Amino acid sequence: MKSSTGIFIFIILLSFFGCKKKEIEKVDELQFEKNVISNIFLEIVDSIYMDRxxxxxxxxxxxxxxxxxxxxxxxxxxxxxxxxxxxxxxxxKTRILIGVYDDVKKISPQETEMIIKEINLSKYSYDISKETDEFKLDLTQFKNNKKFDFQNVDKFPNEKHWDLNDKKSLMPVGTIGITRIQFNKTKTSGILSADASCGGGKCGRGFLIIIKNKSGKWKIAKIIQTWIS
Incomplete structure (x- = not known):
């Protein structure tokens, strides 16, 4: 009886530590992704932003x-x-005010279809957890950037009401949003989606962006425009 009880406790402990290990791995994976986004975000913005x-x-x-x-x-x-x-x-020389949608969400089904048409996904590992998990992009890490002033878009009226002819107000010149990254198995390459708008509901563009780790530094390898309005 004691032997059976001991085995049962041992199994429970294994299960507990196994769950803990998975939780730690998930946190580490998420932190890795956040770090990559922090490293590549400025280059993405500089490449695709729209100035009304x-x-x-x-x-x-x-x-x-x-x-x-x-x-x-x-x-x-x-x-x-x-x-x-x-x-x-x-x-x-004044910093360019950009409104940022700081919710970093999954790539949409429509964008996934576009990825399949443009890229061979066999090299990439699709993380199903990214369909439900999302996180906030910490904009404070870019507060000292000399070119851009990033502010949460929620601070301003809905961008559909922005006047494209207004060149002197304190409104952002445009908006930026990005999705979560799908990495290849070795985590040396990744795919994400991004969109840019100049407000007014009259101009916007969407992109698939391929990033690669080159000599320890993440850089944009290719930008594919997927839609324009």
Whole structure:
């Protein structure tokens, strides 16, 4: 009887430590992914962000309906103003305000289909836990970045109401969102999805991004545009 009880306790302990080991492994995996995202996030933003201040095209020549000719005087004045505004934006050293969707979620089914069309997934291990698990991107780690000022998009009105013609407000110039990463088996390469918008519900783009670990540093290997609006 004592022998059976001992075996039972031993099995319970094995099960307990086995569960604990899996929990630790899961935490380690998540921390690894968070570290990779922290390392690659700035390069992703710099590669795909949209700035609503520079999205509108230059003015087109107007036609004087009385003479049926181009109103060159008015057109050149507007074009000059437009070019001055664009030069001012390009030369502005103020940090670029970007609204960030800090929920790092799974890649959507539609994006998964796009991945299959673009990439051979046999080298990648699909982690089913990423379909339910998500985490918050810690923006404080980028607070000293000299080019970008990242703020949680929830601090601002819904981006659908942003005015694309507004170039001087304290609203973000655009938004960024990223998904969780699917890694290959050796964790030297990964796939994630990202999207960028300039607000107003009128312009946005989606991307699949392949990243690789080169000499201990994560870098973007390829960007594939998947949609545009």
């Amino acid at each position: 201040r520079v999205m509108l095209p230059p003015p087109s020549p107007r036609i004087d309906f009385k003479t049926n000719k181009e109103d060159t005087i008015g057109y050149h004045a507007e074009l000059k103003k437009y070019n001055l505004e664009q030069d001012s934006i390009k030369n502005d």
